[in-house]
Amino acid sequence: MSIGIIGAGQLGRMMALAGYPLGLRFTFLDKSKDTPGAQVGDIVLGDFMQAEDIRRLAGEVELLTYDVENVPVQALREAAGDTPVHPAPAILEAAQDRLDEKQAFARHGIETAPYRPVDSKEALETAIEALGMPAVLKRRRLGYDGRGQHFIRAAADIETAWEALKGAPLILEGFVDFDREVSLIGVRNRSGETAFYPLSENSHEDGILRLSVAPAGQPALQSEAETQLKALMEDHGYAGILTVEYFEKDGRLIANEMAPRVHNSGHWTIEGAATSQFENHLRGILDLPLGSTRPRGHAAMINCLGRMPALEPVIRFADTHYHDYGKSPRPRRKLGHITVVRDDRASLDAVITELMPLIKAAEGGE
């Protein structure tokens, strides 16, 4: 079975590494042979924003999936032709637009921050009046890792935020003074079987994920999040991994975003769960029985940004796993991650405390 992956980043790379043992073959679509995916699989050189190039990939494989969220949905629909695409373009479309995404959450009674679409400075001012401050003005489309957002704390920020972001469709979101951020990663196969990983607790720095720790949820919270994610997946006849990022506030879950793909906050599942999110994504899109999502003890994933730490001091820690995506260093770029697995949370926390400064020191070295 040959699978085409649109985008040859680290998500596609880890998908291929998980899929080879299943006897699958992988071809990526991206601009360079030196991308994380193309280093471990075949490549069709091209631009995944172009229907023409997606069409060339589709012609070489039996099934399409993607490792990037900004694939143009219309082009994808046209270009795929008879080649099935999973997760389905419809949900990708909803996830690409913060307004559509909020409306999808609302349809399933999933709480979100209050929001208003914004298409003019006047609309922004009205929205601020309605939602109050602080609030966050965001591009509806193509924002990630904190880009395309402006914080509005006081009236003076309105002008700055508007000038920075105007020209694109925007949304104002009420600021949630959350206690913590968590994410739920679930998987569904085409026949409707579902499975869910334990909630992961996520810590961001400057808008970029730094640390995920799992399991991180009380049973009631886990169960509430699973019910929500299951409804989202069933509504869309979803196949593959679907992730919802939440704010947790006073024990309530407030949905922030969804991602119709494997997710950075689930990388710990490679070593920390019986079946990784990457293998389960493949099982889902291929309509195979799903693998156990049972955690193996307690796991943490630390992102390596800008520059990788040296291998040796990291893997000196027992049960510590180094993941280098094969990318060249660049400030704040996600180059890899480190996973730690321990039987108990206390010893996991102790390792994180030792590892984190080592990882940050490497990043600051340039």
Added chain:
Amino acid sequence: MSIGIIGAGQLGRMMALAGYPLGLRFTFLDKSKDTPGAQVGDIVLGDFMQAEDIRRLAGEVELLTYDVENVPVQALREAAGDTPVHPAPAILEAAQDRLDEKQAFARHGIETAPYRPVDSKEALETAIEALGMPAVLKRRRLGYDGRGQHFIRAAADIETAWEALKGAPLILEGFVDFDREVSLIGVRNRSGETAFYPLSENSHEDGILRLSVAPAGQPALQSEAETQLKALMEDHGYAGILTVEYFEKDGRLIANEMAPRVHNSGHWTIEGAATSQFENHLRGILDLPLGSTRPRGHAAMINCLGRMPALEPVIRFADTHYHDYGKSPRPRRKLGHITVVRDDRASLDAVITELMPLIKAAEGGE
């Protein structure tokens, strides 16, 4: 860091899949692009029996290792030039010749079956008188998976065995009526750190490994085997994985063979141990700290011979992992393996009982 692997079989493939997360790149030397290794890495097309071709590979990488045992040692030494080769050619040489191998065991006081070198029919007859029957006549070099061997149960078999094997250097080994077969897989890095996996119990069918189950040894047996393997590794300044296959008879360990490489009886470590034999081989040859060899519960590995079972019925069993090497079907050929991991031995045995017929049915289907 770029690593050259001589031979692009399944062992090299699994080594590459384990090494990509460490940021390593892999180039194989083999005859076809459709080999298990070349499907997941780069390939230098050539013949690993030819010094010229090994030289081309050495020119492209920083470190050489191998996934086949029959690399011609003299060619390897010459061709490697300044490129380090691990495990060192000296131990490969000893492992390629059953007589040298027995003598290496003897130097460390490791018990083997009684044996006699055989270079004529008269020598065979004298050896039979000394060792008695049953005995096994074997080629000293290039035998594996039961090939190049003849069983001698009665005087009438002597002529047949001699006619079948004459012309190559031979060895007669006393037959060990063993209780079971076990193997110990150990690893050493270039600085001298060592680690050992739990003993695995191995069952063969028609001379080919069918099933390995681990952990399988009483502490005293484990400790005895570790002492022996450690001595072998230190004697040779060894780096990488070294495997010794034993017969166990009345609680005694009788060494049968050694393999200076990752080993089929250690494939269960991919999911069944904290660090796989493939990652630890790489850590050893790169002189990195070794990873924990701690087992995750009880694991079994079943080889798939001749034809792979379908994916779906196999992965329906929880914690069951499918490994397809990407090879084309051929009777008795090792095409893949299935690993099962369970918390307790009884439930592991129950799954083996269900899975084995399913795997054999697939093989018999052609």
